[in-house]
Amino acid sequence: GDSVTQMEGPVTLSEEAFLTINCTYTATGYPSLFWYVQYPGEGLQLLLKATKADDKGSNKGFEATYRKETTSFHLEKGSVQVSDSAVYFCALNSRQGAQKLVFGQGTRLTINP
Amino acid sequence: GAVVSQHPSRVICKSGTSVKIECRSLDFQATTMFWYRQFPKQSLMLMATSNEGSKATYEQGVEKDKFLINHASLTLSTLTVTSAHPEDSSFYICSASSQTQYFGPGTRLLVL
Numbered sequence: 001g002d003s004v005t006q007m008e009g010p011v012t013l014s015e016e017a018f019l020t021i022n023c024t025y026t027a028t029g030y031p032s033l034f035w036y037v038q039y040p041g042e043g044l045q046l047l048l049k050a051t052k053a054d055d056k057g058s059n060k061g062f063e064a065t066y067r068k069e070t071t072s073f074h075l076e077k078g079s080v081q082v083s084d085s086a087v088y089f090c091a092l093n094s095r096q097g098a099q100k101l102v103f104g105q106g107t108r109l110t111i112n113p
Numbered sequence: 114g115a116v117v118s119q120h121p122s123r124v125i126c127k128s129g130t131s132v133k134i135e136c137r138s139l140d141f142q143a144t145t146m147f148w149y150r151q152f153p154k155q156s157l158m159l160m161a162t163s164n165e166g167s168k169a170t171y172e173q174g175v176e177k178d179k180f181l182i183n184h185a186s187l188t189l190s191t192l193t194v195t196s197a198h199p200e201d202s203s204f205y206i207c208s209a210s211s212q213t214q215y216f217g218p219g220t221r222l223l224v225l
Contacts, residue, residue, distance in 0.1 A: 036216070043119070043206050044157070044216040089156065093214075100147070101214055103156045 002027040006090050006104035013080055014112050021075040021107050023064075023090035031092040033057075033066055033073040034101070038087045047075075047088070082111045115141050117209045119217035126197055127225055134192045134220045136207030142187035143209035148180070151204045151219075163190045197224040 007022040025031065032051045036044040048057030053068035062077045073090060090104040116139040126132050136146055144165050149157040161182050162170045169182035179201075181193040190209075194201050202224045208214040 034213075041219075041221075043117075043219040044208075046213060046215065049213065099210075100159060100162065101208075105156045108154075 002031065002092060002094050002102045004090050004092055004102055004104035006088075006107050008105075008107070010108040010110060012110045012112065015082055016079045017111075019075070019077040019080045019084075019109070021088055021090075021109070023073045023075065023104060025071050025073065025090075025092050027071075027092055027094050027102075029094055030068075031094045033064070034091045034093075035062070035064055035073070035075050036089040036091060036103075038089065038106070040086070044089065080109075080111050082113055085109055085111045115139075115209070115211055115213075115215040117207065117215045117217040119205075119207055119220050121220060122218060123221045123223075125223045125225065128198055129196055131193055131195045132197055132222060134194075134205055134207075134222075136190045136192070136209065136217050138188045138209040138211075138215070141209070141211045143190075143211060144187060145210045146184060146190040147208045147210070147214065148182060148190075148192050149206045149208070151206060157206060160192075194222065197222070199224045 003026045034049045035047040037047045048059040050057040050066035056065045064075045087106045087108050089106045091101045093099045118137045120135045146163040148160045151157050160175045163182045163184040165184045171177045184190040206219045208216045
């Protein structure tokens with residue numbers, strides 16, 4: 001079945017550091033790919049998405065490119081802030097439109113001042 | 114962006130009682146809503162898919178008589194945890210779909 005694998009956390013960085021959180025997937029067909037962020041005590045917020053190969057999703061300085069050849073959707077940010085501390089989830093759905101999402105295990109990110 | 118609300122945000126109840134959690138899409142109609150459960154420091158586990166006007170589809174291992182789901186309108190789905198026990202204590206999150214899934218803020222349930 002479809003699956004998502006994220007780099008294990010927790011990840012701790014200093015403010016203004018470069019961030020990469022790796023995400024790879026296994027899916028039949030052509031999934032849409034997502035990054036969600038969960039701040040402490042809250043639900044998930046959609047951070048960015050990409051619906052087809054080579055698409056780049058971006059939001060709030062975060063970027064991720066849909067790489068079909070490597071089945072990856074790595075999250076990057078050039079300069080992180082303390083307010084970026086949260087848990088980040090990579091996810092896919094295997095069909096266009098809102099169907100079931102398959103989540104990675106989540107990566108906890110802590111940014112120190 | 115689309116807004117999904119949940120109510121209550123936090124609930125404490127006694128063992129054996131039932132608890133109802135509401136999920137509303139505030140500015141769009143959602144034919145499909147999803148209910149997830151999240152344990153501490155873990156990912157989300159899909160419990161069921163709720164379709165407006167029809168019975169919910171439960172994931173394997175989720176007791177449908179324990180977790181009653183009703184999706185009476187295009188903007189409201191409810192999850193009722195019946196005869197709750199301490200092991201049902203968890204963070205319950207709903208989402209509503211409109212091409213993309215939008216998540217509610219979650220409901221933290223503590224069963225004493």
